[in-house]
Amino acid sequence: MTQAITRHDRVLGCLVGGAVGDALGYQVEFTPWDRIEASWGPAGVTELRNNQISDDTQMTLFTVEGLLLGTDGGSEEDRVEQIRLAYLRWLTTQREPMPPLGSEGLAAQPWLYSRRAPGNACVSGLRDGGRPGVNPNSKGCGTVMRSAPFGLHFGPDEAYAFAERCSQMTHGHPTAGASAGAFAMIVAHLMNGETPQRAVSAALLHLRGGIDRSETADALQQAFKLAGNIPPGPNTCAPLGEGWVAEEALAIAVYCFLGTDDVRKGLTAAVSHSGDSDSTGAILGNLYGAAYGHAALPKEWASQVEGREVIHALANLMEPVA
Structure with missing residues (x-):
C-alpha cells in the first residue's frame, strides 16, 4: 500500500526542491548549452558540485516569512504589505x-547576505519602494521564481490573486503577474492532491477565462505539446525559449514536469540549457516537491543544499489559511 503524502511533506518538498533545482542550475546560469555540454558532458548537469542557492531561493524564503508574519487575522492589504x-x-x-x-x-542569517546575481527588476523595483507601477515593461522571471509559497499558503484562486498582485512590486508587465499567478495556482492544486496534468490544466483554464490573449497560456500550451512529443532531456526545452522572461521560465519547468515524473531526470533537463538555468530549475523543483513530497527528491542533493536547516524550520511553520 502506498503511503499518502502528508501536507507537511509537500510543503517541505516544495521548498527544498526549489532550492535543489536552484543550486543545480546556478552552477551553469548564463552558460550557453555548447559550453555546458563541453564541461559537463552530453548528459548535462547531473551533479551538485556546488551547493549554493541563488537569489531565487533567497526571495522565495522571504516570501514565506512575509506570509507567516501576515497571517494573524490581518486584512488582504496587511498581508500584501508584509x-x-x-x-x-x-x-x-x-x-x-x-x-x-x-x-x-x-534578516539575521549571515549566509543570506551573499549577492547571487539578483534580477535587475527585483532590485530596482524594491529600491523604488516596491509599489505598483514600477518597471511597467518588465516581465522577467524574477516574479515567478519566488511565488511558490503563495500556493503552499492559499487555495488556488487566492494563490493566483496574491502572487499576481505581489509581482507588481517589481515587475509591472501583466504577463509577469499572470505567470506568477499561474505558477502559484498550480502549486496550490498540487497541494490539494491533483495530478500534474490536472493542476496545469486548471491554471490554463483560468488564464483562458478572460477575453484578452494570454502570453502565459500560450506558453503553457506549447509546453503541453512539447511534453507530449519530446521526452525532457538536455537542451530539449530550447523550443520554449531560454527562461529569462516569466512565461518562458514557467513553460520550461512545466514541460519537464509534465514530461517525466523522474525527478532527477526532470531537474537535469530543466537546467541543462542556454539561459536562466537556476530559475527554471527552481520552479521545477517547487513543482516536483509539491506533487511528490520531500521523499521524492534525490537524497544527496536535498541533504547538502545550502540553507536546508532554515528551510526545514520555515516549512514547519507553514499552515494553510482557512
Missing part, C-alpha cells in the same frame, strides 16, 4: 555585507 516589507529586507541583504545590528528572522 510581503513588501519582507522583500525590502531581502534587498538589504543585497546591499549590506552582514546583518545590521538588531536584525531578526531571515
